[in-house]
Amino acid sequence: DQQVKQNSPSLSVQEGRISILNCDYTNSMFDYFLWYKKYPAEGPTFLISISSIKDKNEDGRFTVFLNKSAKHLSLHIVPSQPGDSAVYFCAASDNGGSNYKLTFGKGTLLTVNP
Amino acid sequence: NAGVTQTPKFQVLKTGQSMTLQCAQDMNHNSMYWYRQDPGMGLRLIYYSASEGTTDKGEVPNGYNVSRLNKREFSLRLESAAPSQTSVYFCASEAGDWDTGELFFGEGSRLTVL
Numbered sequence: 284d285q286q287v288k289q290n291s292p293s294l295s296v297q298e299g300r301i302s303i304l305n306c307d308y309t310n311s312m313f314d315y316f317l318w319y320k321k322y323p324a325e326g327p328t329f330l331i332s333i334s335s336i337k338d339k340n341e342d343g344r345f346t347v348f349l350n351k352s353a354k355h356l357s358l359h360i361v362p363s364q365p366g367d368s369a370v371y372f373c374a375a376s377d378n379g380g381s382n383y384k385l386t387f388g389k390g391t392l393l394t395v396n397p
Numbered sequence: 398n399a400g401v402t403q404t405p406k407f408q409v410l411k412t413g414q415s416m417t418l419q420c421a422q423d424m425n426h427n428s429m430y431w432y433r434q435d436p437g438m439g440l441r442l443i444y445y446s447a448s449e450g451t452t453d454k455g456e457v458p459n460g461y462n463v464s465r466l467n468k469r470e471f472s473l474r475l476e477s478a479a480p481s482q483t484s485v486y487f488c489a490s491e492a493g494d495w496d497t498g499e500l501f502f503g504e505g506s507r508l509t510v511l
Contacts, residue, residue: 292437317499326401326487326502327440372439384455385500389439 286310287375289388297396302360304391306373309354313375317385318347318358321370330371331358363395399423403488403503410478410510418473418506420488428491429471430455430500431463433484440487446471478510 288307296302306316314335319327333340333347333356340347346359360367373388401422410416422429431443442455446465460482462474471490475482485507489500 287439319500324504326489326504327500328502329499332499374440384442384445385440387440389437 284309285389286313287373287386287388289371289373289391291391292389293392293394295394295396296363298365299362302358302363302367302393302395304358304360304371304373304393306356306358306388307354308356308375310375310377310386311354312377313386315376316347316349316356317374317376318345319372319374319387320367321372321390327372360393363393365395365397368393368395401488401490401501401503403486403506405506406504407507408509410475410508412479412510414478415474415476416478416508417475418486418488418508419470420472420503421470422488422490422501423469424490424492424501425468426490426492426501427468429465430489430491431461431471431473432487432489433457434487434505435484443473443486475508478508480510482508483510484508 286309317332318330320330321327331342331345333349349356370390370392372390374385404419427448430445432440441457444463446452449468452463464472485505487505488503491500
């Protein structure tokens with residue numbers, strides 16, 4: 284039973300355009316959501332997060348939107364750059380405390396074409 | 398700026414052999430984790446250690462053991478390797494307090510079991 288779903292295995296966009304990566308979850312107890320980016324042969328790196336008390340969090344070119352009623356979040360990258368080409372993982376936590384056991388989605392491979 | 402260091406980076410084992418993956422972090426983090434990544438499966442938690450002296454099972458602990466040797470080091474042992482354990486293994490750490498929830502990952506250890 285997959286609790287965090289990234290239904291698009293891959294996404295291709297042109298440089299300068301917007302990239303929108305989607306993530307759905309089924310566990311209504313999840314209260315914290317994160318996005319990680321992973322380049323080949325490297326470990327994932329934290330990108331941006333959002334608490335369930337918010338519906339938007341922005342950091343430079345990256346914005347995460349949370350729709351709790353739909354159990355859906357999305358990552359917007361504007362403008363997209365070739366260096367953004369990577370696998371993006373959505374992750375969620377229901378811990379609400381000081382330690383995390385994140386549930387990860389399967390990832391979406393983003394390719395930004397010059 | 399070492400962060401999280403994993404060794405070895407690559408290993409080939411025969412079925413039934415044993416080995417230990419080593420992980421060390423220099424960020425004085427309380428919590429440490431071992432994940433595995435398989436194609437199309439995302440990241441799955443094997444074991445975690447919320448603090449020095451404690452360890453707990455994650456989603457896929459069967460066939461593995463862990464040791465939290467001290468605050469810095471968290472090792473993962475395969476006592477009798479099986480082909481199903483062919484994977485990329487990531488160690489991660491986090492501060493363990495209610496902050497961003499950010500995990501810091503190592504570069505990964507690619508294990509092949511023949």
